[in-house]
Amino acid sequence: MTNQGRVLYSVGYFGYLKEGQMQELFEESLTDLEDELAVSKAIKGEVRHYMEGLEEKFDQNLGRHFSYRHAREMDRLVAFVYKAVIRRYFKEYLPPLNHVPLVFIALGSYGREQLSVHSDIDLMIVYKEVGGYNLLEMIEKMIHIGWDCGLKISHRVHEVGELLEVSRSDITIKTSFLEARFICGSKILYMETEARIEQIRKDNKEGFLREKYLEYLERHKKFEASMEPNIKEGRGGIRDANMLFWVLYVLYNVKNPKEMEGQLYDEERYRDFRSSLEFLFRLRDAMHLVNQKKNDTLNLELLPFVAKKLGMESQDSSKDQFGLAKKTLLCMHEIEHFCAYVLRQIYRRHGLLPAYSWRERKEARQEGGLFLFKSSSSERLYARGALKRFRIGEFLGKLLELETIPEMSEGVVERLHRSKLTLSSKKERERFKELLLKPQSHRFFRALYEAGKLGEVLPPLAKIRHLPQFDGYHAYPVDLHTLKALEILEALERDSHPFLSELYGSLDQESLLLLKLLVLFHDAGKGRSRDHHLVGETLFRSWSKRFLLSEESRERGGLLVRFHTLMSSVAQKQDIYSEEVLLEFVSRLKEPENLDLLLLLTYADVSAVSPGRFNKFIEKLLLELYKNAKATFEKRELLGDATRKLKRLDLLERSAEFLALPSPLRQKIRQIASPLFFIKLTPAQIAELSKKALGVEDFCFEVENQDFLSVSILRRQELNLGYLLGKLSIFNVASMEIFKMFDGIKYFHIEFLEKAEEDEMERLREIISESFDMTRHPKAPKPTILKKDIIFEPNHSESYAEIRLNTKNQKGILAHVASVFDAFGIDIASAKIMTIKERTRDWFLIEKNEAFFRHQGELVKAIAINDKK
Known part of the structure; x- marks a missing residue:
């Protein structure tokens, strides 16, 4: 190849050879390029160098007009290949291209000059049968050279006279013909082809x-x-x-x-x-x-x-x-x-859609250029004069006159798009409130969404417009998910679910209005830096005033927006038969009526995540949780501590000490079941204690002896509590707290009324260490405990039994009770010790484990001691 041939790789339309330079090169380098392999190699190099520079060319102006320029560059390369083939066949006897009855036409995105980088180059090669030309062989040669050079050519070949007939054989072929664009070849034949395409355009338009x-x-x-x-x-x-x-x-x-x-x-x-x-x-x-x-x-x-x-x-x-x-x-x-x-x-x-008769249009006519067409299965609202604008108050008033909200046509959507839809007056907000109570109100909101006006009517939703959700869970952006949830909820009006439809139908007007607003607002807090539950709660409390809701409904709504994912999370991630889980769950909801609304909201929310997301398994979990929670609401005596726990937990989660902890540790703390743990301890104490617990392998303890003796123990290994209390029975116990924490760790804190002597401290530490030997038995004075002083409640709750002592204050009481529990293998979940006027009032919450059920009949008898009766 000559030096001139090598220039082929250096300049052009996107930085390579220009058309005139290529033509000149072919004419002057015919001898060198006559060989077909050399021609292919030259073109292949041109294609390769062009493709290698695409990224750089795209980056120069961030892809603006790139598709157009890319299509034009493909025109140049296709023409290059065609001229190479023509020169190969005719050599120095090359006729004018208009005399060769071949034309190359771009189709598809290539024809529209919208060709993307890796899209096929859709070519139609049209020829005309003329004696003396070996046209089909030339076409085949050109296609093969193009492929060999790296051009992704997809082609069809037709004789000009058959174009109309071919277009009638397949709608896709006819469609592609409509996008035809001249590339190279005979312009005379292209004019004839254009005439055929015009025939095709007019053929069977309808x-x-x-x-x-x-x-x-x-x-x-x-x-x-x-x-x-x-x-x-x-x-x-x-x-x-x-x-x-x-x-x-x-x-x-x-x-x-x-x-x-x-x-x-x-x-x-x-x-x-x-x-x-x-x-x-x-x-x-x-x-x-x-x-x-x-x-x-x-x-x-x-x-x-x-x-x-x-x-x-x-x-x-x-x-x-x-x-x-x-x-x-x-x-x-x-x-x-x-x-x-x-x-x-x-x-x-143009009458290409089913038309309504004059009588039907007359019956459907409404005020303001609107038409309401009804069928057995649907109602649809049409608008004449889509360039006009709606007054939002009048439009809402019109919809309120209808029995149900109809589907809305593209013309209605276009009018909404052009209208100002702010709910600025009290009357407009009243009408909006009434519309929410209408059946199928989701159709109005869908029309607002399509018109791009949802955030104008409800400004808190402006932030979620087309907002993506990259959680691997939601299939739709936030605004579309919200609308689907409202549509799914309102489908319950048509008995779409046996139990949920009945529950939905039992709601009074205020609760129904609240529920629909909850669906609209439940994800309004997304797209912010803060937790969307908390942001959504703030938005709801603020904006619900505009809809004239009662103070009670606004409070309920704010609460439910904050906890709108709670029911789904508990049902799918926690033990829905655990009393601790149920108590915490219902304590957050406060009232049984909130549980009803949350179930309906959860159903709509989960169902709108993606098709088929709300399946039989999730349905069963939610309904079982609902049933268990309803029963838990009746246990009022147990809800007090659980409610106080949640208040303290909320306070804890806002504290600087808690926020400074690693996220995994914060999650472990949230899962601690004992209400007393959160009620008794301050946020600083909880944070410090949890950090210590995280590092415990077997056990650790601290002894303080300033104003009085106190012992704190964190243990993963079993503790012989009876032995410990027996050895320390020389001191009067003022209080004892036992809390189950996380990862199998238990916390014991015992305070005594007296202060120990300094020379006793070393022995005290030895006793505590010895207390992890479960073979040791305490030696302590035997108190007197009468059966009548023992109150045993085996059915305190599903998970715990309760034992209360009200007896004369004596040394060794706690040691004795703890020894009984140790002997029976019964685990103390929590304890309270109190002495008033020489009488001790001790309270023990014990777990209903296998050992408890095996020994519960013996407990009272074993605890009672020196009862002469």
């Missing part, structure tokens, strides 16, 4: 457009809105814009939708649509470059790399990913609803 509309609707059903959208085929994807292009071309012979400004849509609406579409083109090219292959689904794992490729790079990569996902969803939403409105308008104008 049948073609009806079939494309059904295809469009089926595609929307297949590709639901998703956290990982398909930006080509999904709702609001590039294919929706293609659909608009096909319809405008077939009906109006318009290839640029901008030409229809002022007729079908205004300049501002079209500008928003076009801007959104251009972003999707850039996004698709970035996805192809990042993935290094054709990929039209914005997978979550691609987000950080695609965001960087598009220049959305900042200090916070997670914020960049949220920004990219949100913008993608926003752009697809804009495209979907612009196309839906324009297509519906066109199809109705």
Whole structure:
């Protein structure tokens, strides 16, 4: 190859050879390039060097107009291959290209000049049978050279006279013909081809457009809105814009939708649509470059790399990913609803959709250019004059006159989009409140969502518009999840679930209104830096005043927004038969009525996460938890401590000492069951004690002897409490606290009325160490305990039994009781020691373990001692 041939790899349209330079090179280097292998090698080098520079070219202006420029570069390379083949066949007798009856035409995204990096180069090669030309062999040679050079050519070959017949064989083929664009070859033959395409455009317009509309609707059903959208085929994807292009071309012979400004849509609406579409083109090219292959689904794992490729790079990569996902969803939403409105308008104008009779339209006519069409299965509201605007108060008033809220057409959505919908007056808020109580009110909110006005009517929801959720759990962005939850809730009006529908139907008006507001607000706190439960609670308490709810309902609503995931979490992650779990759960809810609302809210919330998420297993867990919680509410005597525990736990969680602890340790502390642990100890004591407990292998202890003797023990290993108390029976016990903590660790704190002598301290520490030997037996004075002084409550709760002593204060009482428990293998969960007027009032909470059930009949008899009766 000559030096001139090597220049081929250095300059051009994106930094390589220009068309004129290539032509000159071919003419001057014919001898060197005559060999087919040399031609292929030269073109392959051009393609390779072009492809290697794509990322750099994309990065130069962040992909703006990249698809157009890429399509044009492919035109140059295709023309290059064609000229090489022509020169090979004709050599120095090369005729003018217009005399060779071949034309190369771009189809599909290539034809629309929207070609992405790894998309196929869709070619149609049209020829005309003329004697003396070996056209099919030339075409085959060109395709093979193109493939060999690395061009992803997808082709179809047709004789010009068969184009109309071929287009009638398949709607996809006809669609591709509508996107035809000249690349190279005979311009005379292309003019004839254009005439055929014009025939195709006019051929069976109605049948073609009806079939494309059904295809469009089926595609929307297949590709639901998703956290990982398909930006080509999904709702609001590039294919929706293609659909608009096909319809405008077939009906109006318009290839640029901008030409229809002022007729079908205004300049501002079209500008928003076009801007959104251009972003999707850039996004698709970035996805192809990042993935290094054709990929039209914005997978979550691609987000950080695609965001960087598009220049959305900042200090916070997670914020960049949220920004990219949100913008993608926003752009697809804009495209979907612009196309839906324009297509519906066109199809109705041209009679391509089922039409209503004059009588039906007369019966459906409402005030303000509205029409309400009813069928046996649905009601749908239409609007004439979509460029007009609604007054929100009047529109709400109109809807309130209807028995149920109807579905709303694209025309109604377009009117809402153009209207100011702020609920500024008391009357408007009253009407909004009434509308919430209407059956199928979710249809109104869905129309607001489609119009982009949900955050205008309810400002707290503005922050969640198209907000992605990267939790691996939710399939939809936050706003769409919220609307689906409301729709699922209102389906209970139609007896969609035997038990839940009955519960839903039993709600009074105030509770029903509260429940629907809860569904709308439950995720309103997302998208902030703080916990969305707490933010949502604040938003609800603030904004619910506007809807004239009672103070009681606002308090209940705030509480339920704060704990809206509690029921699902407890049902799926905790023991729903554990009394401690149930007590804590119902203590947070405070009232049984709140449990009813939370069950319905949880059902709607979980069901709206993704299709099939609310299954029989989850349903069974939730209903079982509901039943158990209802029964727990009746145990009022047990709820006092549990409620106090929660108050103290809330105080603890706001303390600096608690917040300074590692997150895993904070979670362990939350799971401590004993209410007394939180009631008795301060946040500082709890934090310090928990840090010590975390490092305990077998046991550790501390002895203090300032004003009085006190012993603190943390143990994982079994403690011989009877022995310990027996050896220390020379001191009078003032109080004893026993708490089960976490990881099998138990905490003992014993305070005595006296102070020990300094020379006794070493022996005290020895006694404590010896107390972990379970073979030792205490030697202590035997007190007198009468049976009548013992109160035994084996059914104190499902998990615990209670023993109370009210007897004369004597040394050795605690040692004796602890020895009985040790002998029987019974575990003390908690204890309180109190002495008043020479009488001891001791209280023990003991676990109902296997040993308890084996010995419960012997307990009172074993504890009673020196009872002469």
